[in-house]
Amino acid sequence: MIPGPFAYHRPKTVADAVGLLASLGEEARPLAGGHSLIPMMKLRLAAPQHLVDLSAIAELRGVRNDGGDIIIGAMTTQHALIADATLGSKLPILRETALLIADPQVRYVGTVGGNVANGDPGNDMPAVMICLGATYHIAGRRGERRIAAREFYQGAYFTALEPGELVTAIRIPTPPAGHGAAYEKLKRKVGDYATAAAAVVLTLKQGRVATCSIGLTNVAETPLRAEEAANAVIGSTLDAATVKKAAAAAEAIASPASDNRGPAAYRKKMAGVMVARALERAKARAA
């Protein structure tokens, strides 16, 4: 399979990348790790006239602290994210999630920015970012703007990104020490998208849930924030009846399509099962 022809650009700064995207117009696409875009180009489902490769832009890589927030450059690869010591201690859910994405070769190249920005409902990081209350930094011709992950996803492959804009970084408020988090993903095999998956971040106070947020992957056109499910567990000890109620609330908002991962009814049910498992594991990890 050979993609259609295109012109290749490799800018060294965000300003140059944004300038190129603005001047080249809608026929240009940014290229991050390429593991979503290149397969689409090989199938000729995408045929951009210009590719703007972001790999030479040093300012887009790396993890840093900024006040109480952690900022992850958009071109940080899943492999680098897994190896990062700051993230390992402050945000272990990111490592857990990244290890469930694709396979080692893809993780060496695939980026966290590409994963959150391309709007594929099968991608794992968006639900986690929604759960963590992350904000995306976006650069465009008119300067920088920020948008909450919770407001970013509008439909399958439809996001709040305007043509010519780039996600440059992800800002995550550092969860309190002692929080518990988990990402549970049901998949058929290594490299598959989720049949259903759930992210949970919670804190406990005297054995009861003080705060909780829940995100769901690949059970709707967009990643979902399961607010009712999260509210159902707040104040509880996560006893069996409460977990069941939360799972049911998550199932109620899931609207997966039937596909070769299973019929819609099964995938909906699995969304609840993933929520229940993620709640249990997050609780076990919380102090």
Place this chain on the structure above:
Amino acid sequence: MSKIQIKMTVNGKAIEALVEPRTLLIHFLRDQLNLTGPHIGCDTSHCGACTVDLDDKSVKACTMFAVQADGGTLLTIEGMAAPDGTLHALQEGFREMHGLQCGYCTPGMILRGYRLLKENPKPSEEEIRSGISGNLCRCTGYQNIVKAIQYAAAKLSGAPVKEAAE
């Protein structure tokens, strides 16, 4: 579309070439450099038969443009053995432990095993299995591939290695 000049080091040799931007790295290696060790298995980035080492990372050459590797350092199966023909410990391991049958996945498996052992010289069986989870083998059931990588890990760390059983 006009061609672009790229430079890279492939198996220790500096090369320069003209490529179309849309030329995939696997096609560049196989068709322009005549390095036919890296294979095209699935062509959809699932099977890992096209795995090569680029700048200390295992990558799937079917899902990368040659221009993206510009300036890089590449290793393919053709560069694994010593110039005098002495096999790399991984190649020896695959031979001794019967780590291949049809051989189609082998170049990718060996290159993936190479980076895995660079990062983790003494992997557990579990770590080997997850480390090669991006490489499919349709013949062996993986058991002997795992043993081959264990053989290489032992040999590279200086431990005595056992010859395969019958």
